[in-house]
Amino acid sequence: MHEDELELDETLVRRLVTDQFPRWSGLPVRRVPSSGTDNAMFRLGEALVVRLPRRPGDEETVAREARWPAALAPHLPVAVPVPLEVGAPGGGYPQPWSVHRWLPGRNPVVGEIPEPTPLARELGEFVVALRSLTPPADAPRARRGVPLAARDADTRDALARLARLPPGAEPFDLDEVTALWDHAVALPDPGGPDRWLHGDISPGNVLTGDDGRLSAVIDFGGIGVGDPASDQAVAWNLLPASARDTFRATVGSDETTWLRGRGWALSVALIQLPYYRVTNPALAANSRHVIRESLTATL
Secondary structure, eight states, X not given: OOTTOOOOOHHHHHHHHHHHOGGGTTSOEEEOOOOOSSEEEEEETTTEEEEEXXXXXXXXXXXXXXXXXXXXXXXXXXXXOOEEEEEOSBTTBOSOEEEEEOOOOBOOOTTOOSOHHHHHHHHHHHHHHHXXXXXXXXXXXXXXXXXXXXXXXXXXXXXXXXXXXXXXXXXXXXXXXXXXXXXXXTSOOOOSOOEEEOSOOSGGGXXXXXXXXXXXXXXXXXXXXXXXXXXXXXXXXXXXXXXXXXXXXXXXXXXXXXXXXXXXXXXXXXXHHHHHTTTOHHHHHHHHHHHHHHHHTTO
């Protein structure tokens, strides 16, 4: 998916585990199929999972995941991943990496959520719980907690890349999408103090149990403080239109914050689509879904 992506396989993981955490050296290793773009995961036995950044120079993400989820977890309504160990570079791998407990569950599938209203409420309660925690002075800035205007150049570059595709290559009107982004980026900046936000609540980072209820939120590589509207993107990248009012009521979002959340979902989808449209079909499909839902919501 990335030009600088590292070569990761079961042999490397066994070598890292054996060298640094020999108590787990006898456990079987198998790759977890995933559309995740930042990390690869490998099951280590039945109870553990190894998480390795896909690209060099990602030490900060591992450091965030090693510190902040453990501090936040006792105050959150569902499970979150807390590293058991953080490994050092070695064995031919240049990055820090981590070992976590395997959190059971499955990723909900857009359009196939059996009871979306309870899930919308539970996702809203997770967002509210995270926002309610007072960040310490050294809390990191969230990459997705900036004003939408800070993403304008990258979003318009993505729009230009999409415009260079053959006519009909994507199933939406690019002029309508551009007008929607123009509206989003002109919204007032957030007022009030920064809040904790996850930064990437999306189908691949949500786990549900057999009953379809929320059981965990994973991937805290984007954890930080900033405009919490970005965590409302889940209303468009996962939840159906019928459940969005429940999510909105749970998080208590005013009109401007709600529209900024939609703007966040749109910006992420637009940037992802031209980048991953060939290399990550699942993520590209979700990006198209977000764009369609965002346009429909304006009618």
